[in-house]
Amino acid sequence: MAGRALFVGLMLLASVTPGAHAATLELPPAGASSCGGCHAPPGVDTAVPTLHGKTAAEIVAQMQSFRSGAQPSTVMDRIAKGFTDPEIEAIAAWYARQK
Amino acid sequence: MMKHAISRRGVIAGLGAVTLGAPFVSAQAAPRVVVIGGGFGGATAAREMKALLPGADVVLVTNERTFTACPFSNLVIVGERELTAQEFGYRSIEKAGVRVAYSAAxxxxxxxxxxxxxxxxxxxxxxxxxxxxxDINWEGLPGYGMAAAEKMPHAWKAGTQTTLLRRQLEAMDDGGLVVMAVPANPYRCPPGPYERASLIAHYLKTRKPKSKLLVLDAKDMFSKQRLFLSAWAALFPDHLEWVGLSKGGKVLSVEPESLTFVTEFGRHTAAVANVIPPQRAAAIAAAAGIADATGWCPIDPATFESRLVPGIHVLGDASIAGAMPKSAFSANAQAKVCAAAVATLLTGGTPPEPRLINTCYSLVTPDYGISVAGVYHPAGGVIAEIKGSGGVSRADAPPDVRAAEALYAKGWFTTVTREVFG
Structure with a gap:
């Protein structure tokens, strides 16, 4: 009986553990991890603004106006043109959760 | 009955060992990830890996206790920055739970x-x-080798080579000719030679105005060419001459004793000689079987897994990353995507399709910056630029935009080095 209990226990572990890992693995949406090359968390002395703490709506509006050219920029117009609306929304929602 | 029960239990236990042994062990034991390289790519990958999978055993292998960054080292060459500002250690990475092995792979x-x-x-x-x-391809340019690099520094790996070239420029009499050789593609940091040429010309114009820089290039086309050429025409008409491939710019050999560059069209003897030699992926790539006949490493564009050896992922300058240039920004962005793919694979998932960004800033003078940027995705088996995205700084940008880009260049360096090493 002890052997059977162990067997069942092993089965459960084997089937559950990878799923448990996958559940705890939280990846940023496509493209978001590249932003951190220039955009630092708060407290870093740089001319590039931080994205942490901005609302998703602010980031989406800014990216859309960079992309349309309504908001003049040095480099962000060229970068914003590489992203669709859903991609921008996903990145913005993710950054809005970073504190 | 007794006998039967025992044998049944034995069968169950045996089944358990056979069918469950392998998945049980791999699910329970900490996944082991080893990262080779303590630069922007490797250090980012190790740190990101540990952040995504805290239970993983992550080892970073690097043969130097201090990393000396290449971006901004051109400012060190012309005396506008000190080498110590380029140096970073691994203490924060160790504190984050990454084991660091200080030895060469x-x-x-x-x-x-x-x-x-x-x-x-x-x-x-x-x-x-x-x-x-x-690695420098020491067989790539006749006459050039490790001993020659002490007379004609490459300064393409930051460190003692950077300060050697700086000392030579400082010691040169006004009126001297500086000659720089630029290789054919691919090589680390495509716009790097032209940033260096700009900053050396700026140094000569302001410090040794009777001197001149001659750039001998194995190419006719290069990164941000229009922006560089127009800036040079405006700022350095008497201090910088660029000779491309079709005008005889390709350096065929060098003679280190006399600091001479031999081209198809003639010989140029320098007072200070900077040879940016041909390059290839570092030697461990060939030893691991992940480099192909080109000397670089072919990869899957979504996971960065080697096309040649399963289980090994390759990123940064050593990889064949399609439209992405060999830059520190690329390596940092690739490392984060690669770590996410590896973490996903180790937990039994399917890696998502990534998007990657690169931005390369170049300084024409310390307060005149230009950039090239791109957004990338896997397409047709390679990393391709997303249509309509990217490009270079505007040709007609006013001085305040150039100044802003110089400021953003410094901001990028501060941010990325803090993210990776801070």
Whole structure:
């Protein structure tokens, strides 16, 4: 009986553990991890603004106006043109959760 | 009855060992990830890996206790910055839970999944991330070799070579000719030679105005060419001459004793000679079997897994990353995507399709910056630029935009080095 209990226990572990890992693995949406090359968390002395703490709506509006050219920029117009609306929304929602 | 019961239990136990042994062990034991290379790519990958999978055993292999960054080292060459501002250690990375092995990677057994270091340490891995950077191809330019580099520095790996070139420029009499050789593609940092040429010309114009820089290039086209050429025409008409391939710019050989560059069209003898030589993926890439006949490493564009050896991922300068240039920004962005792919694979998932960004800033003078940017995705088996995205700084930008880009260049360096090493 002890052997059977162990067997069942092993089965459960084997089937559950990878799923448990996958559940705890939280990846940023496509493209978001590249932003951190220039955009630092708060407290870093740089001319590039931080994205942490901005609302998703602010980031989406800014990216859309960079992309349309309504908001003049040095480099962000060229970068914003590489992203669709859903991609921008996903990145913005993710950054809005970073504190 | 008794006998039967025992034998049944025995069968169950045996089944358990056979059918569950392998998945049980791999699910329970900490996944082992070994990362080769302590530069922007490797250090980012190790740190990101540990952040995504805190239970993983992550080992970073680097042969130097201090990393000396290449971006901004052109400012060190012209005396506008000190080399110490380029130096970073691994203490924060160790504090984040990454084990750092200070030794050189020597060989990889791709089927047994074991890395052996110069000091004899063996590191078994479930996944290996290789970001070994470049080696100078010492056979690539006749006359050039390690001894020649002491007379004609390459300064293409930051450190003592950077300060050697700086000292030579400082010691040169006004009126001297500086000659720079630029290789054919591919090589680390495509716009790097032209930033260096700009900053040396700026140094000569302001400090040694009777001197001149001659750039001998194995190419006719290069990164941000229009922006560089128009800036040079405006700022350095008397201090910088660029000679491309079709005008005889390709350097065929060098003669280190006399600081002479030999081209198809003639010979140029320098007072200070900077040879940016041909390059290839660092030697461990060939030893691991992940480099192809070109000397660089072909990869899957979504996971960065080697096309040649399964279980090994390659990123940064050593990789063939399609439209992405060999830059520190690229290596940092690739490392984060690669770590996410490796973490996903180790937990039994399917890696998502990534998007990657690169931005390369170049300084024409310390307060005149220009950039090239791109957004990338996997397409047709390679990393391709997303149509309509990217490009270079506006040709007609006013001085305040150039100044802003110089400021953003410094901001990028501050941010990325803090993210990776801080």
């Amino acid at each position: 020597k060989s990889v057994d791709g089927s047994a999944r074991v890395l052996t270091l110069e000091d004899g340490t063996t590191l078994p891995f479930d996944r290996l991330i290789a970001s070994p950077g470049i």
